[in-house]
Amino acid sequence: MFSSFAIALCGGLLIGLAASLLMVVNGRIAGVSGIISGALWRSESAGSAIGWQVYFLAGLVLSGLLLATPLEAWLAIEPVVISARGIALPTLLLAGLLVGLGSSLGNGCTSGHCICGMGRLSPRSIAASLLFMLVGVIAAVLLS
Incomplete structure (x- = not known):
């Protein structure tokens, strides 16, 4: 529809x-x-x-x-x-911890930087958003 x-x-x-x-x-x-x-x-x-x-x-x-x-x-x-078949629980827990650590180190997550920060034209948020996307693309290419 x-x-x-x-x-x-x-x-x-x-x-x-x-x-x-x-x-x-x-x-x-x-x-x-x-x-x-x-x-x-x-x-x-x-x-x-x-x-x-x-x-x-x-x-x-x-x-x-x-x-x-x-x-x-x-x-x-x-x-x-969303299914986690084939992915071990320790791997999922480690991934979650790394996301939390990255969010803490980057002073925010994608919602804060990509949606709100870029909307306010914050240079720090624009740089963080570009880095998020770059790392996401690299991870997708390497892990697929």
């Missing part, structure tokens, strides 16, 4: 809108690694109330769950199935 391009375009527009709204309404950058960090390691001065980070992360998960079945039925698209 709809092309993959149209679905990807709508998804990209929604991500950009959400990142812009978070910046305008809350004055925060929608960098998911920083949001997760803020949700997990809240400071003593933040108090015991649930922070906005928890609501943001819950919205990410719940919106995906709520839209998964209707989109599949309405748009007649095949769901994406």
Whole structure:
């Protein structure tokens, strides 16, 4: 019914809108690694109330769950199935740790640098985004 391009375009527009709204309404950058960090390691001065980070992360998960079945039925698209067959659990854990380490060393992840930072024309984010893509291409070529 709809092309993959149209679905990807709508998804990209929604991500950009959400990142812009978070910046305008809350004055925060929608960098998911920083949001997760803020949700997990809240400071003593933040108090015991649930922070906005928890609501943001819950919205990410719940919106995906709520839209998964209707989109599949309405748009007649095949769901994406991610499988780790053939990859050992220690390899997956090491990969996750390396991604977390890289996100920490790079002061952000792809959502913060590629979506928000490049949108603000940040030279540091542009350099980080180019490096992310270069390493991704190299890894894909070497591991495929």
